[in-house]
Amino acid sequence: MNKKTDKTSTPQRILDSAEALFAESGYDGVSLRMITKLAGVELALPNYHFGSKLGLFRAVIQRRSVILNNERMEALNALSDRAESEDLIEAFIGPFLRRSLFGGEGWRDYARVVAQIANSPRWTSEIMSAEFDPVAIEFIRRVRVRFPVAKTEDVYWSFHFLLGAMTMTFAQTGRIDLLSGDTCRGSDLSEIHLRMVPFLSAGFSRLCKGST
Template sequence: MENRTVDTRERILDAGERLFMAHGYEGTSMRQITSEACVNLAAVNYHFGSKESLMQEVFRRRLDWLNEERMRVLDVLEAEANGEPVKPSAIVDAFFGTLLRMAGDENRGGMTFLRLLGRTLTEPSEFIRAFLAHEYKTVMDRYKEALFKALPEVPKAEIVWRFHFMLGATSYAIAGTDALRLVTDWQIEDEDSTDRLDRLVPRLMSFLLGGLRAQLPQFSDAAVDSK
């Protein structure tokens, strides 16, 4: 009994992941999903209850592992540091590198899930917001604290903003890997697509670190940045 069920559930999750990535939540119909998964229309409601619950399960399947892994890696880094601050580059790699390396692991959703995640963060449907907030809260707080410790001379508000900017650059780097081409018609010359992912990680990492450690902004107005 177990076998059929798992296959059906997984096929639905895979189809949902791919279609939500390509057309968004609202732009994807149950009939598209069940058709692509080769299951009956009623199967989604039977196994997941509703379209919204399916969407949540699509995320949970990947995010649970991702955020556990992020916690685990940061645990290791902090243990190695023996109470000293962890290097910013190591923190950034633990958070964003772990995410990006999912793209190469087809068993963990690969590029498809990363692009879904990237686009979802800019179009948070009301119901998915609470879910993502809950799913992300703990790991975000841990990394925020680690960055505060790693960069004691940078105001906390600035670090929070820069984490925010880093998330944006990363989401685009993924979600837009071929979307941006359609906007700009740019060719990333001389690179086949296998090369591209391998090189994306160091490229993005350089950019993120450059931004994180950039000169602090000068506010034209009077008020100095509050500690």
């Protein structure tokens, strides 16, 4: 009936449903039956199009990581060598935050999936490092240009703290909403963006200026 009128293809519908459910309950908390039911397709189709549940999960991640990393790499490459730390951090986190803010539900769910796998040892090397380390390496290279006297460890640990703040933001668990009595809303990514860059920039400066 209206299945034919749906403009989105089967693989896309599966990816969208999987993304939404993985964001809510993580990889092991979601079954193929839940995904196919939400997508309105047969149970066998994810395996046909993506080989396995794991293949589907990887496809969910890669679909947007490719787009995202291009944007982030471009933003980094657009900077001059004398860019301030604010600009560096902005280039690193800005594209991701903007996508989550203006990209619709899909991008927001995607960020929530990434946040969960970022803190799970199971997906670290297989997904996180494989997908996101190239941009991280370029970011760190530029931080070291900006802070030439900084010790190597200080740069990496600063980056580690940045990653944590970023991940917690993407997770969108609603904890800060609850804690603040809705004074702050985790979905207000523009409010966060506004504060995240100066906060982290101050941290980088303190740690990487080499005053110690």
